[in-house]
Amino acid sequence: MLSEMEHTMESMMFTFHKFAEDKGYLTKVLSGEKEFPGFLENQKDPLAMEKIMKDVDQCCAGRVGFQSFFLLIAGLTIVCNDYFVVHKKQKGKK
Known part of the structure; x- marks a missing residue:
């Protein structure tokens, strides 16, 4: 049985x-709101995903x-x- 961390x-x-299928890499398929709708809906920076994608795509190949x-x-x-963390602290103050 796997631990929570292993899972x-x-x-x-x-x-x-x-x-990635058999390609061994991902393209910008993850940049859409489809894969992260709950996480991205409350972000102050709507371009956070794009900025992080650019940071990790150091070869500028889009993958x-x-x-x-x-x-x-x-x-x-x-x-x-x-x-x-901010949301949790605000809830605790009420």
Whole structure:
């Protein structure tokens, strides 16, 4: 049985390979609101996803490998966590 952390890691690997298919990389398929609607709807910066994608696409090829995919997800998670922490603190004040 996988631990919660192992399950999270496995999910990230399966997700990457699902979208990458046999190419071994992702294109801007993840830049759409389709894959991150809940996370992106409350962002102060509507271009956050595009900025993070540009940061991880260091070759400027419009595609990312697994390592860059992981950085993309980490960047989005950090942005979303910042919102979550602020929102949680505001809820606690009421």
